[in-house]
Amino acid sequence: MxxxxxxxxxxxxxxxxxxxxxxxxxxxxxxxxxxxxxxxxxxxxxxxxxxxxxxxxxxxxxxxxxxxxxxxxxxxxxxxxxxxxxxxxxxxxxxxxxxxxxxxxxxxxxxxxxxxxxxxxxxxxxxxxxxxxRASLDQFTIAAGLTITLFALIGGYLIGGLFMRRLDRVNAAIARVMAGDVAERLPRIGISREFDALSINLNAMLDRIGTLINGLRQVTTDIAHDLRTPLTRLRQQLEAALEAGSPAHYETSIEHAITQTDEILGIFRALLRIGTLEGGDGRQYFASVDLSELLNQIVAALQPVAEDEGKLLIAQHAPDLLVEGDQGLLAQMMTNLIDNAIRHTPAGSRIRSEIGLIEGSVVVTIGDDGPGIPAEERANVLTRFYRLDRSRNLPGSGLGMSMAAAIASLHHVRLELLDNAPGLLVRLTFPALAIGSPPEQVGNR
The missing domain is CATH 3.30.450.20 (PAS domain)
Structure with a gap:
């Protein structure tokens, strides 16, 4: 052309x-x-x-x-x-x-x-x-046209060859990904910003796929490891029931087996729910949620539980703070975090729930003065089935914090585990939204 x-x-x-x-x-x-x-x-x-x-x-x-x-x-x-x-x-x-x-x-x-x-x-x-x-002009026109055509063809060949060589590198990287090398990433073509943007987006997609694959592998390993104990216990109870012989013992063993089965089914339901959340499903149900009122209801429901264990649950909630999200999921996330603080702190501990506005964002903090979590362990407790050594004798499956992390990710909430000196401070920073009347701010902790 x-x-x-x-x-x-x-x-x-x-x-x-x-x-x-x-x-x-x-x-x-x-x-x-x-x-x-x-x-x-x-x-x-x-x-x-x-x-x-x-x-x-x-x-x-x-x-x-x-x-x-x-x-x-x-x-x-x-x-x-x-x-x-x-x-x-x-x-x-x-x-x-x-x-x-x-x-x-x-x-x-x-x-x-x-x-x-x-x-x-x-x-x-x-x-x-x-x-x-006229003859000179005709000759010049023909010669110049042929020269321009020749240079255009040579330039097109060189540019096309450069593009094809770079595209071959991209295709080779795609072939390695298809062969199972999920860590492979596409090189930039370098011809224009549009092609580079395409490579960046494809690499982001591969990063997401790699995260999901690694999560699937981890879940498989975790299921095999953490469900082995309840399944083994269930089998032993059933064997004991066979050897017993009395109807009363049969009935007791069956009740224990049902309890163990319910525990296993609960773990599977939690895993399925976490997988669904990590896949991004559920954002279509988002609506405006009064997070202040939601936290008030959760704290009111859990204060008797804390008192029964000799602990004090304190709330300091600024009113009328609205966020965008799924009210049921947000309630589950807050319940998991507060319940986790109640179960993993000794008697006499103080647990504080706060919500306020910091630099235009709604911030929720849940802190306690218990033993806390070592800095090197904080990232691990957000993964499935991970439990600290001191918590292995307590009931639970190690899915509460990972469920909270999945819900936070779905809502684009930044979840941070910080040192409360002493104890643990969980900070949730919600995306900035148009909110109601300006509340008092939560101090940085």
Whole structure:
């Protein structure tokens, strides 16, 4: 397309220059004929002939050629050697040297006009320069068009080859991903920002897929490891029931087996729920939630539980703070975090639930003054089935914190585990939203 466009441009330039040269020649003939007509009108035939002689001397090699025919058909001036075509535009062909048969033929363009004193005036000029110019322009147009086409093809080949080589690297990376190398990432093509943006987006997609695959592998390993104990316990109880023989023992063993089965089913339900949340399912049900009121209800429900265990649950909630989310999931996340603080702190501990506004974002903090979590362990407790050594003798499956992390991720909430000095501080920072009346702010902790 570039070559064709350039060739069309050259063609237009060539036509324009040729047309300009032709118009200039025609204008010169008209001007010369008009001057001589004026001489004939004012000075008569003698004045016309004097003017023609003067113009011949002044013109030199570039002089016009003339032919004057009186009213009776007599040739008074004849530079053409042949009768012209008469009035109007015409052409005559002459030899440079009439005495030499092999002399060069030249074409003259003629303009015949009527003289005021009667007769005909023919003014002629050769078109050699115009033809030479047109021929040179044609040759230049062809040569330049071919050169531009050649360079366009070479440039297209080089650019296309560069693009294809880089695309081959991308295809090779895709082939490695398809072969199972989920850590492979696509290189940038580097031709334009659009292609680089495509590579970045595809790599982000591969990162997400890699995270999901690693999570699936981890879940498989965790299920095999953590469900082995309740399944083994269930089998032992069933074996004991077979060996017992009394109906009462059968009934007791069956009840224990049902309890163990319910525990296993609960673990599976939690795993399925976490997987669904990590897949991003549920955002279509989001609505505006009064998080302050939701936390008030959760704290009111859990305060008796904390008191039964000899602990104090304190709430400091700024009113009317709204967030966007699923109310049921947010309630489960807050319940898991507060319940976790109650279960993993010794008697006499204080658990504090706070909500407020910090720099335009709703922030929830749940802190306790218990033993806390070592800094190197904080990332691990957000994964499935992970439990600290001191918590392994307590009931639970190790899915509460991972469930909270999955819900926080679905809501684009930043979940941080911090040192409360002493104890653990869980901070939840919600995305900034339009909120109600400005509440008092929660201090940074």
């Amino acid at each position: 570039f070559a064709v466009s350039a060739a069309l441009l050259l063609f237009v330039v060539e036509r324009s220059i040729s047309q300009y040269a032709t118009v200039a020649t025609d204008g010169g003939l008209k001007s010369e004929a008009a001057i001589l007509q004026a001489e004939d009108r004012e000075g008569g035939r003698a004045g016309l002939l004097r003017a023609i002689a003067l113009h011949r001397r002044a013109g030199g090699e570039e002089a016009y050629r003339y032919q004057v025919i009186d009213i009776g058909g007599k040739l008074l001036v004849d530079d053409l050697g042949t009768r012209s075509t008469g009035l109007g535009w015409g052409h005559v062909t002459l030899r440079d040297d009439p005495q030499e048969p092999s002399a060069h033929l030249e074409t003259l363009k003629t303009l015949g006009v009527a003289l005021p004193q009667g007769g005909t005036l023919v003014v002629a000029t050769d078109t050699y320069d115009i033809e030479e110019l």
